[in-house]
Amino acid sequence: MNDLNIMIVGVGGQGTLLASRLLGKVAQKQGYDVKVSEVHGMSQRGGSVVTYVKMGKKVYSPIIEKGEADFLVAFEKLEALRWIDYLKKEGTLVLNDQEIDPMPVITGSTTYPEGIIDRLQAAGVRIRSVDALDIARKCGNIKAVNLVLIGLLAGTSSIGKEVWLEAIEEVVPQKFLDVNLKAFNAGFEVR
Amino acid sequence: MKELLLGNEAVARGAYEAGVKVATAYPGTPSTEITENIAKYDEIYSEWSPNEKVALEAAIGASLAGARSICSMKHVGLNVAADPLFTVSYTGVNGGLVIMAADDPGMHSSQNEQDSRFYARASMVPMLEPSDSRECRDYTKAAFEISEKFDCPVIVRLTTRVAHSRSFVELEERSDVGLKPYVKDPSKYVMMPAMARGRHLAVEKRMAELRSFAETTSLNRIEWGRKDIGVITSGISYQYAREAFGDVSYLKLGLVYPLPEGLIREFASKVDKLYVIEELEPFFENQIKKMGIEVTGKDLLPVTGEYSAALIRDRLCGIKPEKAYDFDVQAPQRPPVMCPGCPHRGTFHVLKKLKLTVTGDIGCYTLAALPPAQSMDTCVCMGASIGMAHGMEKARGREFGKKTVAVLGDSTFIHSGITGLIDIVYNKGCSTVIILDNSITGMTGHQHNPATGFTIKGEPTKQVDLELLAKAVGVERVRIADPFDINGFEKVVKEETEADEPSVIIAQRPCALLKQVRYEGPQRINDNCRKCRSCMKIGCPAIVDKGDAIEINSALCVGCKLCSSVCAFNAIEKAGDKNE
Numbered sequence: 001m002n003d004l005n006i007m008i009v010g011v012g013g014q015g016t017l018l019a020s021r022l023l024g025k026v027a028q029k030q031g032y033d034v035k036v037s038e039v040h041g042m043s044q045r046g047g048s049v050v051t052y053v054k055m056g057k058k059v060y061s062p063i064i065e066k067g068e069a070d071f072l073v074a075f076e077k078l079e080a081l082r083w084i085d086y087l088k089k090e091g092t093l094v095l096n097d098q099e100i101d102p103m104p105v106i107t108g109s110t111t112y113p114e115g116i117i118d119r120l121q122a123a124g125v126r127i128r129s130v131d132a133l134d135i136a137r138k139c140g141n142i143k144a145v146n147l148v149l150i151g152l153l154a155g156t157s158s159i160g161k162e163v164w165l166e167a168i169e170e171v172v173p174q175k176f177l178d179v180n181l182k183a184f185n186a187g188f189e190v191r
Numbered sequence: 192m193k194e195l196l197l198g199n200e201a202v203a204r205g206a207y208e209a210g211v212k213v214a215t216a217y218p219g220t221p222s223t224e225i226t227e228n229i230a231k232y233d234e235i236y237s238e239w240s241p242n243e244k245v246a247l248e249a250a251i252g253a254s255l256a257g258a259r260s261i262c263s264m265k266h267v268g269l270n271v272a273a274d275p276l277f278t279v280s281y282t283g284v285n286g287g288l289v290i291m292a293a294d295d296p297g298m299h300s301s302q303n304e305q306d307s308r309f310y311a312r313a314s315m316v317p318m319l320e321p322s323d324s325r326e327c328r329d330y331t332k333a334a335f336e337i338s339e340k341f342d343c344p345v346i347v348r349l350t351t352r353v354a355h356s357r358s359f360v361e362l363e364e365r366s367d368v369g370l371k372p373y374v375k376d377p378s379k380y381v382m383m384p385a386m387a388r389g390r391h392l393a394v395e396k397r398m399a400e401l402r403s404f405a406e407t408t409s410l411n412r413i414e415w416g417r418k419d420i421g422v423i424t425s426g427i428s429y430q431y432a433r434e435a436f437g438d439v440s441y442l443k444l445g446l447v448y449p450l451p452e453g454l455i456r457e458f459a460s461k462v463d464k465l466y467v468i469e470e471l472e473p474f475f476e477n478q479i480k481k482m483g484i485e486v487t488g489k490d491l492l493p494v495t496g497e498y499s500a501a502l503i504r505d506r507l508c509g510i511k512p513e514k515a516y517d518f519d520v521q522a523p524q525r526p527p528v529m530c531p532g533c534p535h536r537g538t539f540h541v542l543k544k545l546k547l548t549v550t551g552d553i554g555c556y557t558l559a560a561l562p563p564a565q566s567m568d569t570c571v572c573m574g575a576s577i578g579m580a581h582g583m584e585k586a587r588g589r590e591f592g593k594k595t596v597a598v599l600g601d602s603t604f605i606h607s608g609i610t611g612l613i614d615i616v617y618n619k620g621c622s623t624v625i626i627l628d629n630s631i632t633g634m635t636g637h638q639h640n641p642a643t644g645f646t647i648k649g650e651p652t653k654q655v656d657l658e659l660l661a662k663a664v665g666v667e668r669v670r671i672a673d674p675f676d677i678n679g680f681e682k683v684v685k686e687e688t689e690a691d692e693p694s695v696i697i698a699q700r701p702c703a704l705l706k707q708v709r710y711e712g713p714q715r716i717n718d719n720c721r722k723c724r725s726c727m728k729i730g731c732p733a734i735v736d737k738g739d740a741i742e743i744n745s746a747l748c749v750g751c752k753l754c755s756s757v758c759a760f761n762a763i764e765k766a767g768d769k770n771e
Contacts, residue, residue, distance in 0.1 A: 028193075034357075034359070035323070045528060065512060067514070078525065081522040085520060087516070103562065103563070109562070113521070113523070119518070123518040125516060
């Protein structure tokens with residue numbers, strides 16, 4: 001059983017917490033020990049948020065350190081840039097190709113960096129990127145961005161699809177299940 | 192059954208399993224989810240109290256009446272509850288009494304980084320500190336046993352990373368401990384000098400007994416490994432140390448006050464190099480040094496911020512992390528912001544325009560101190576806005592006072608703003624107080640409070656009438672205004688700040704995240720736009736300057752139309768449906 005470290009980064013309000021709870025459930029189903037560290041409170045208000053999911057035989061610290069993440073799931077491009085140091089050399093960046101301007105950009109005190117994907121690729125980062133917002137919109141709810149990205153992560157990971165589906169059914173509230181399964185499958189099918 | 196629980200959920204589970212009957216709290220990150228989860232158990236009476244002092248007093252009452260009771264708060268809440276804490280240490284308990292205090296190293300969501308362990312020592316109350324969710328559950332239960340065995344309240348200290356991390360907990364059944372008989376005992380429960388002198392002696396005797404208990408309790412354990420290095424640690428620092436050092440020897444302290452001197456001496460004598468690893472203050476370290484034992488700790492490790500395995504490897508082992516990618520990361524900061532549709536945005540737009548001095552307070556609205564609003568001058572603690580505005584007026588005179596407003600939320604006002612308001616009236620001030628009534632306790636994630644009209648369980652209850660309350664304490668000028676009616680709101684603020692007497696403005700508009708709040712959905716900018724950027728000035732994260740055009744991000748916009756009301760060219764209109 002190999003240790004698996006997954007970081008989910010994004011902007012407060014993007015649904016990263018549900019994604020981390022899902023990953024916790026997936027880990028449990030695999031029989032791993034698991035720790036999930038979440039962000040609650042002030043930082044959640046549109047700020048940069050990060051969730052750590054660590055699974056393995058025995059997990060001590062709930063925090064993933066720089067260079068330790070097997071997967072960096074970024075809900076927003078600038079956040080991918082911010083947290084890229086945490087990705088392992090042979091890790092994979094699962095990226096939502098979406099821009100949300102932070103307040104310093106909105107107020108004009110700085111600019112949104114250009115060509116993030118190209119720059120990351122040039123640095124040798126393995127990237128699976130997708131327009132999750134567009135896919136979620138087509139699935140019927142823009143809030144399902146998180147499940148599109150989880151789908152893409154699932155398609156990239158070595159954990160069986162049925163484990164993910166079971167976890168979704170156990171974690172997602174019944175009335176949002178259909179749209180979330182649709183979004184997951186759409187993300188899973190991305191090649 | 193094994194469940195992946197948040198540390199706070201596990202505390203709630205522990206309270207349930209321990210047979211707790213009464214749970215009180217004031218919400219505060221990172222402690223809020225404890226009581227939110229306790230509220231799901233029908234066997235436990237739970238409440239959001241107006242503040243932590245009242246919460247602890249209610250829990251003390253429940254304990255003396257014979258029930259196991261638990262009271263939860265964040266670290267700064269313990270300051271508010273400190274008054275009853277220091278004396279319930281003297282009275283002791285009847286049913287077990289446990290106080291949850293959640294510290295926030297790194298200040299994820301707090302105004303200071305205080306180390307609550309000092310409260311344990313100052314109030315002579317034992318303190319436990321868990322390091323994961325299983326221990327959160329186990330230690331909560333153990334705390335009730337200790338409380339009843341030693342006749343004292345017990346503090347369980349959490350830190351953010353323990354409170355907000357999930358790990359496995361094997362669920363157990365609730366033990367129905369029932370109520371202990373209530374026996375009137377003034378010598379124990381009426382703390383006036385004659386009785387309190389006797390109780391202080393009892394406290395000293397209890398502390399001696401607890402020091403013996405500390406030597407043998409399984410809450411403190413030695414994990415022997417390699418003996419070239421020994422680490423004394425507790426809480427989340429234990430997890431970081433385990434990861435950084437691997438199979439060295441550990442003395443993991445679960446009971447963090449009082450310390451087991453004998454156990455520490457034994458451990459220290461058997462390892463070559465002794466480290467103390469604890470976040471924040473050198474609480475263990477100074478006590479251990481006082482025992483005459485040589486340790487390394489704060490001379491290499493910081494007293495500020497959170498620790499991590501990487502930090503310990505760097506500072507104590509000299510191992511730096513390797514950079515995986517040769518990449519110069521320069522990502523612009525993304526500070527938290529008021530949400531799209533936030534009613535506070537209208538309020539602070541007006542306060543900025545009027546160039547007022549704003550004494551602020553604790554809540555989402557503290558974000559108004561950051562750009563682009565930058566219209567908050569101070570933030571100290573819950574309710575401080577009002578007293579500070581009053582003090583400013585008394586220091587600098589009436590004219591300065593008339594250019595000053597105090598701003599605080601509805602829940603914060605109830606928590607500790609009312610006494611400040613009385614101070615203004617009683618001492619002939621003229622300050623203007625703006626109560627941001629958004630119908631909920633916002634920052635901590637939507638808890639009810641006495642001004643919302645609902646209990647923790649969502650049941651309807653008496654609602655505090657803020658207008659009547661202000662009038663009852665002697666404020667004759669009380670106005671209710673909608674912060675999204677920018678012109679009307681500005682007029683009210685001008686009139687009230689100019690008045691030569693105290694005023695209260697109740698800025699009424701619900702939090703945009705409340706389910707019942709439905710705006711018409713995303714707006715867009717049409718061809719009328721002259722790029723004057725007036726709409727950008729309100730600082731909405733949904734409005735972005737794309738260089739050749741101002742655009743509204745349809746994924747973020749809720750359609751509150753505050754931007755429309757500042758647009759002089761009628762350039763903002765409803766866009767298509769969100770999902771089209």
